[in-house]
Each structure stands twice: as C-alpha cells, then as structure tokens.
Amino acid sequence: MVEMKNRKVVIFGGGQVGERKASLFSRYAPTTVISRSFTPGLYELEKQGVNLINTTVTLSDEVILGHIKDVFLVIPTTSDQELNRRIAELAHQSSSLVNSVDGLEDIAVPSIIEKGDITIAISTKGASPALSKYMRQKIEEIIRPEFEDMARILKDIRPKLIQQVPKQEDRSRILWTILEDSDVWEALPESYDKALKIALNHLINGNN
Template sequence: MKTHLPLFIDVRGRKIVIFGGGAVGKRKASLFSQYADVTVVSKDFIKEFQHLKNKVTLIESGEITEELIESYVKDAFLVVPSTNNRDLNEAIERLAKEHGALVNRVDKVSEVIVPSVIHRGSITIAISTDALSPALSRYMRKRVEEVITPEFGMMAKLQNEMREILKKEITSQHERKRILLCILNDETIWLALGESYEKAHSLSMSYIS
C-alpha cells in the first residue's frame, strides 16, 4: 500500500506553526505564508527573516519548553519542526500529534511531504520522490519546466473562456467538445500564445464564426 496521498488542500485561514529560525525554517515560512497564517517560533532568527516580518508572525523565545510548544500547536493545522536539535524536533512532533495537528519534518520522512512545485497560471504540478531524493525532485522540476512552458497556463485560461462562450453559442455538447479539442491541438494558436493572449483568443474565435 502506498503511504502518501497526493492532495491539494485549501489552507486559507488555517494556522501553520514552524519551529526554527534558520535557513530551512525561512524557506518553509516563505512557501507557507503564500497560502496560510504562519507563525515561526525560535530562539533567534537569521537576518533573511526580516523580508518576511510583514507576512508571518515571528516569536522569539529564550527556551523552547514543552509548555511553550503546546501553547502554539494546540490550534495548529500543520506543524513544522525545523530546529537543529533532533530531540527537540521529536518532542515538537509528539506534542503536535497529540493535539491533532499534521506534521512536516525536515530531518526525516513524516506524514506530510512538501513536493517540488511548478506553477503555470492556474496549473500546478507537484513532484515528489517520497523524500528519498530532494535533489532529484529539483532536477525533475527543471526538466518539466522546459516542457510545460508559461503558454500552458495561458491555454488553461483560454480553454475556460472559450468553453463559456461555446455554452452560449452552441447547444451541442459534442460540438463544443470538438471545438475545444481543435483549439487545444492547433499549433498556430500555441504559437500565438507566445506572442499575446489576445491574438490566440482571436484565432480561437474563428472556430465559432
């Protein structure tokens, strides 16, 4: 049986707590702050965190005790132990799970694995090796980025807009599907997307008129 299910989750308004103010914690905070409310707890922070001070909540604490950990993980959706102390990371994971939070460890495989991600407009591609080789994930991402160009994101937008137009203009679902496939397979339209979205849209409209 496979262990990790690839899944996209809406985390807007949810709380993510990161323990550790080093480079790994900063990288995690940069990523998660794009999607959720992020709090970072640490004895100290590298200077790069200053770029995130308006995006995340930074809590500087002298000693990371179990009482302190519990106070932050008790209402968290996801907890990320990213300190340089493995025993402390173990304690954070244990307490987070006791309070029902998911855990993403950075020093070993855990129940949550953060994939390498490619964004192309509304298209998102996630790549994971089940934490066996982060370097391979990054390499694969670069290779995929060479194939899945920004035009793919523009095509997704174009397909959506054309589908809405076709619903108003053509009653036959079969015919609407045929036209959308023609647009998708039209090399001229793909080339036009490389120049401007408007040009590609105009060419697509010729399939209706």
C-alpha cells in the first residue's frame, strides 16, 4: 500500500466516479477535484476538506499542467475518454502517478475495508471489480466488531509487552496465547475492560 500522507491528489471530473475517488483518497491525502459541475456528495466532501475547483475554461495542455504541478497522483474521471487519455499522458510527463478507469494507470485502487486499526485491501488487479465487491461483502461478514476490539487490546498491551518481555519469540507466543483464548473473545462483546484484564493476565503469567 502506498503512503499517501501529505501527497497531493488531483481528480478531474465531478461526477459519481470522481465522488467515489474523492471519498476514498481524501481520507489519506489532500485532495482536489476539478470540474465544471459537482455532485451533491462532492459538496458534502468539501465540508470535510476536499478542495473543489470549478472551471469553465477549456482544459488545454497548459491548463492541465498547471493543475497537476507537484501532484503525486492524478485521477482522470471525466466522461470524455480522449480528455482522460490526454490528462494521463500529461501526468506521466510531469512524473505524477495515474489512476484511471480508461487504462494508462500506475496505481490500481483496491477495495478497502476499515475497522478501527484494521485495514484490509482487496484487489483482482482490474480483472473483475464485481469479484472484488463480492469478496469484500464476504469478508465484512467475517470481520465482526470483536476483531476491532481485539486489535485495540493488542495495541494497548504492546508497550508493556515490549518493556517486560525482551525476547521477540516470547512476545509472539504471548500474543498468540491471547488471540487463541476464547475467554478474551467471549468477554469482548460484554466489556472491553474485562477482556483487557484477561489478556493482561497472559502477559503476567507468560513472563513468569
């Protein structure tokens, strides 16, 4: 997965595809959408920090290059395939990466599942977006809220684990003992603090 923090993203096109791309990338990077018009959803995203640039000028090469200067990722989503192709080519000339529904892309965007500290990316490398969506639905059925809480537990005990258990193999053994303890999993829906206490007992016992 590419680290996007503080890397600029520019999307050309204010339709439904542009909205979906902006919704995704604005979580990770400063995102700008350039278009003659925008969906209501994009106006909502503007309230959350997405930069909307309304343009009525013809997107000449010079204008496009001005918009994509020092941009990390360029995403053409207009209804004009020829314009999308030209934007992608100019982006490559400017050393920007491209994500495009019309090909000529450097980054394939996976389907993302986010549950707290858990992030799962699903990709078929463009072979079948429908399969990616199907797999996402199936995985979301498996990733119950307890998984998010378990990730939180392991995150919370990590500093103590590193401090109290010097050997990596011992730390790994303790973590697996916690993960395989049905008492921890059964306590999670009832009380996070109760589950955390059970997990910490493994740290105490495993270090003796």
